[in-house]
Amino acid sequence: MxxxxxxxxxxxxxxxxxxxxxxxxxxxxRLDLQHEYLTRKLCDGHLIFAPNAALKNDLHVLDSGTGTGxxxxxxxSEAPGANFIGIDIQDRLFPAVTLKNASxxxxxVVDLPSDWSNQFDLVNQRLLIAALGEEQWKIALREVHRxxxxxxxxxxxxxxYPWLDNMGPASEAxxxxxxxxxxxKNLHRIPRNWTEVDESVRV
Numbered sequence: 001m002x003x004x005x006x007x008x009x010x011x012x013x014x015x016x017x018x019x020x021x022x023x024x025x026x027x028x029x030r031l032d033l034q035h036e037y038l039t040r041k042l043c044d045g046h047l048i049f050a051p052n053a054a055l056k057n058d059l060h061v062l063d064s065g066t067g068t069g070x071x072x073x074x075x076x077s078e079a080p081g082a083n084f085i086g087i088d089i090q091d092r093l094f095p096a097v098t099l100k101n102a103s104x105x106x107x108x109v110v111d112l113p114s115d116w117s118n119q120f121d122l123v124n125q126r127l128l129i130a131a132l133g134e135e136q137w138k139i140a141l142r143e144v145h146r147x148x149x150x151x152x153x154x155x156x157x158x159x160x161y162p163w164l165d166n167m168g169p170a171s172e173a174x175x176x177x178x179x180x181x182x183x184x185k186n187l188h189r190i191p192r193n194w195t196e197v198d199e200s201v202r203v
Contacts, residue, residue, distance in 0.1 A: 010024040017131060018131055018133055018185045020182075023092045026145070027048070031067045032068055032070050035070040048122070049155065053155070057081025060122075062110040062122070064125040064140075064149065066086030066094075069086050071086075072084045072104075073096075076101055082100075084101060086105075087109070089106065089107075093183040108144075109144065110139045110140050112147055116146075117147060118147070119149070120148055121153065122152060122155065123147065126157040127157065127159065129158050129187070130187065131187075132146045157163070167190050
C-alpha cells in the first residue's frame with residue numbers, strides 16, 4: 001500500500017486522520033526534543049505540573065497521543081510501581097524498549113475501549129491541537145472523563161488557536177501558514193472553556 005509522502009516524509013494515510021505532522025524518524029527526534037523542552041521549560045522539570053498531583057507507585061496512568069512514548073519512559077523511572085498505558089492512532093513511533101510497567105496500543109482518544117471506564121487515576125495528553133477538530137475535542141473530553149476514576153486528574157498541555165492578535169511580522173507570517181494548514185484539516189480551534197462542552201462532562 002502506498003503511503004502519502006511529501007519530500008520523503010511519511011504521513012498517516014488512514015481515512016479521517018486530521019493530524020498535520022509526519023510520522024517518521026525525523027519526527028521521532030523532534031518529539032523527543034519537544035518533550036525535553038516542555039518538561040524542563042514549561043513544567044519546571046516535572047512530568048506532572050499540577051501542584052496536588054504526583055506520580056505514585058499505585059497509579060494507573062493513560063498517556064493519550066503518546067507518540068514516541070518518551071513521557072511514559074521518563075514516568076516509569078519516576079514511578080516504577082505504577083501502571084502506564086500509552087495510546088496513539090498508529091504505532092510507527094512506539095518505543096522499541098520493553099518496559100515492565102508500561103504497554104502501548106493503537107487507540108484514539110475519541111474512541112477509547114468500552115471496558116476502560118473508571119480505570120485511570122491520571123490521563124496525560126499533550127499537543128493534540130494539530131490532530132483533533134472542534135467536534136472531536138468534545139468527544140475526546142467526554143472519553144477522558146469516562147475513563148477517569150472519581151477524583152482522578154487530567155493533564156492537558158495544549159496550544160490555543162488562534163493565537164494572540166498583537167504579533168510581530170515573523171509571528172504573523174508563521175500564523176498565516178498555520179491558519180492555512182489548520183483550515184485545510186478543519187482544525188479551527190479547541191473549546192475555550194467548559195461551557196462549550198456537553199453538560200455530561202462538566203464536573
